[in-house]
Amino acid sequence: MVIGYETEDPLFESGFKWISIKLAAVITFIFVLQLIYPPLTDMFSEIPSRIFFEPWRIITHIFLHSTTNITHIFYNMFGLVLFGAILEKIVGWRRFLTIFFIAGIVASIGSIVVSFLQGTQNIPSIGASGAIFGVIGALAVLRPRMIVYVLYFPMPMIAAAFFWALIDIIGLFNPFDYINNSAHLFGMFFGIV
Structure with missing residues (x-):
C-alpha cells in the first residue's frame, strides 16, 4: 500500500525492488560512457577468440550496446523493463537477477561455441x-x-517466445547479420529450463 493510495497491485508492495528498472538505468549509463569513451566497447565486449585469456568478457558484454544503432539499446531496455518487471514480480528480485545473469552467461558460452563452429x-x-x-x-x-x-x-507468451525463437533459428543461417542469434536461443533455453 502506498500512503494515500490503496491498491491490490503487488508491484506496490514493499518487497518489490524495481531491480529490472535499476538494471536498465545502469546499462543506459554505461551506454552513455561508451559514447563518451568508445574504447570501452572494445575493452569489454565478448570476443570469443580472447575469452580464455580475458574471461570477464563473458559478463561485461551484457552491459554494452551498439553506439551506431540506437535501436539495439532501445529494444533491449524496453524488453528488460517490461518483461523483467513482470518476472521480478513473480519470482522476486534475487531470483530475477539470478535468472538474468546466468542466462546471460549461458548465452555467452553457447554463442562462443557456435562462433568457433x-x-x-x-x-x-x-x-x-x-x-x-x-x-x-x-x-x-x-x-x-x-x-x-x-x-x-496479441498472442500468449508461449507463442511469442516460440515466434522469437523461430526468427533466431532462421537467423542462424546468416552468421554475418550482426545479430547473435545463438546467444538469444541459449539464453531462452536457460530461461525455459
Whole structure:
C-alpha cells in the first residue's frame, strides 16, 4: 500500500525492488560512457577468440550496446523493463537477477561455441539480449497464457517466445547479420529450463 493510495497491485508492495528498472538505468549509463569513451566497447565486449585469456568478457558484454544503432539499446531496455518487471514480480528480485545473469552467461558460452563452429570467433558481441531472452523463456514457462503483443498482434507468451525463437533459428543461417542469434536461443533455453 502506498500512503494515500490503496491498491491490490503487488508491484506496490514493499518487497518489490524495481531491480529490472535499476538494471536498465545502469546499462543506459554505461551506454552513455561508451559514447563518451568508445574504447570501452572494445575493452569489454565478448570476443570469443580472447575469452580464455580475458574471461570477464563473458559478463561485461551484457552491459554494452551498439553506439551506431540506437535501436539495439532501445529494444533491449524496453524488453528488460517490461518483461523483467513482470518476472521480478513473480519470482522476486534475487531470483530475477539470478535468472538474468546466468542466462546471460549461458548465452555467452553457447554463442562462443557456435562462433568457433562457424569460424566467426573474431567478431565481437555485445548486448543484454541473451539475458533478456532468458527472462522471456522463464516467463513462457511461468506465465504461458499471459497475452503480449508482437508486431501489434496479441498472442500468449508461449507463442511469442516460440515466434522469437523461430526468427533466431532462421537467423542462424546468416552468421554475418550482426545479430547473435545463438546467444538469444541459449539464453531462452536457460530461461525455459
